[in-house]
Amino acid sequence: MSKDINNNLGFQTRAVHKGNGIDKETGAIKRPITMANSYELPYDPSDLNWSSAGKNLYTRNGGSNQQYLQEKLASLEGGEDAVVLASGVAALSGLFFALLKSGDHVIFSSVTYIAVYRLLNELLNNKFGVETTIVDTSNVENVKKAIKPNTKLIHIETPGNPTLTISDIKAIAKVAHDNGALLSVDNTFASPYNQRPVELGADFTVESLTKYINGHGDAMGGAIIGKKKYLDIIRAQSQINLGATISPFNAWLIMRGSVTLPLRMKQHNENALKVAKYLQTVKGVSFVAYPGLENHPNHQIAKEQMTNGYGGVLSFGLKADHDTYNRFVSHLNVITSAVSLGHDESLIVFLGENDERQYLYPEEFHNGFFRFSVGIEDADDIIADLQQAFEKENLV
Ligand SMILES: *Cc1c(COP(=O)(O)O)cnc(C)c1O
Numbered sequence: 001m002s003k004d005i006n007n008n009l010g011f012q013t014r015a016v017h018k019g020n021g022i023d024k025e026t027g028a029i030k031r032p033i034t035m036a037n038s039y040e041l042p043y044d045p046s047d048l049n050w051s052s053a054g055k056n057l058y059t060r061n062g063g064s065n066q067q068y069l070q071e072k073l074a075s076l077e078g079g080e081d082a083v084v085l086a087s088g089v090a091a092l093s094g095l096f097f098a099l100l101k102s103g104d105h106v107i108f109s110s111v112t113y114i115a116v117y118r119l120l121n122e123l124l125n126n127k128f129g130v131e132t133t134i135v136d137t138s139n140v141e142n143v144k145k146a147i148k149p150n151t152k153l154i155h156i157e158t159p160g161n162p163t164l165t166i167s168d169i170k171a172i173a174k175v176a177h178d179n180g181a182l183l184s185v186d187n188t189f190a191s192p193y194n195q196r197p198v199e200l201g202a203d204f205t206v207e208s209l210t211k212y213i214n215g216h217g218d219a220m221g222g223a224i225i226g227k228k229k230y231l232d233i234i235r236a237q238s239q240i241n242l243g244a245t246i247s248p249f250n251a252w253l254i255m256r257g258s259v260t261l262p263l264r265m266k267q268h269n270e271n272a273l274k275v276a277k278y279l280q281t282v283k284g285v286s287f288v289a290y291p292g293l294e295n296h297p298n299h300q301i302a303k304e305q306m307t308n309g310y311g312g313v314l315s316f317g318l319k320a321d322h323d324t325y326n327r328f329v330s331h332l333n334v335i336t337s338a339v340s341l342g343h344d345e346s347l348i349v350f351l352g353e354n355d356e357r358q359y360l361y362p363e364e365f366h367n368g369f370f371r372f373s374v375g376i377e378d379a380d381d382i383i384a385d386l387q388q389a390f391e392k393e394n395l396v
Helices: 011-017 064-077 088-099 114-128 140-146 169-178 228-241 248-258 261-280 299-305 322-331 379-392
Strands: 081-085 105-109 131-135 151-157 182-186 204-208 222-226 285-289 313-318 347-351 369-373
Touching: 011 064, 011 261, 064 081, 064 222, 064 248, 081 088, 081 228, 088 114, 088 151, 088 182, 088 204, 088 222, 088 228, 105 114, 114 131, 114 151, 131 140, 140 169, 151 169, 169 182, 222 228, 261 285, 261 313, 261 379, 313 322, 322 347, 322 379
Parallel strands: 105 131, 105 151, 151 182, 182 204
Antiparallel strands: 081 222, 204 222, 285 313, 313 369, 347 369
């Protein structure tokens, strides 16, 4: 018997049950991984559309593990439909390539994941004639001013990677829709547990599943959530014809990881706030950027649109030189030096002063800083690990 897990049930219940079901063949209570890349054809296959996602045919066109995960993500993000692809960047490029054509104008946040900057500011505009404007979207007035008659898409990231800049989703959705444009929001840092852009008026949520949704640092994936009429186009063009399909195994891993998303996010939210408050007391820390702190420039907006908490990522600077940053990391024991974020374990990365996009960041970031993804370990152990590293560098 398959369960009726409707969208009126709670977030945790849906994180556990959505997209799962009893396997008809074996009676197993977890749906299996289907690694076969092809499905049996009907008696007469000659009328089939080989580029269609409608029917299981070939795994690049869609497979069962991908579909189960799509079902769960659409529900958790509050959207009509979802497309799951091979990585967060596949989802971002999939959205841009399917939606934009030469002559269209795009406004995007000055603080975004690096690949967004490369895609919009270097590839799509230089090679494909898409017009782009980089805007500090933390102030909605800047977005209004940048609108042109050919503005097709506004793409924002909130909280933004790596400065934790916050943009007002509701207000920017209104600007987009008043001017016939669409809004996409990268929700990777918040996760649907803390923030659901589509429910706030965005047309698309885009996110890396590699981060919080999988949560265990062992699989890559990306998703776009929104209206079916757009997602069908993205599925046909970006998945089937550009080929950014997720592996069934990764879809299965992410499905498994996502079961504990609400539990993990509670702990990330709690730990990150504790760590942010601790860092504010350290003499050698030059600044702490975390939307949960009252001194964050857009704390009020964050509070309104991030309903359960502020996520696990924060950034902070040292009153110290380049070499001190590297030595500080070498003293850490519990915390791991690695890129990525949203894993179970705490991850820190030193972002040096020679980032070409630095001029787009607030001033305090210009001398280098740490991006710190606070994990779900005991908060006291994370803080003690930081404390002993600060002591070794005489920064307390
Ligand atoms: C990591 C990240 C991405 C890209 O995701 P991948 O899965 O690494 O391709 C996109 N946006 C944000 C905000 C990210 O942190």
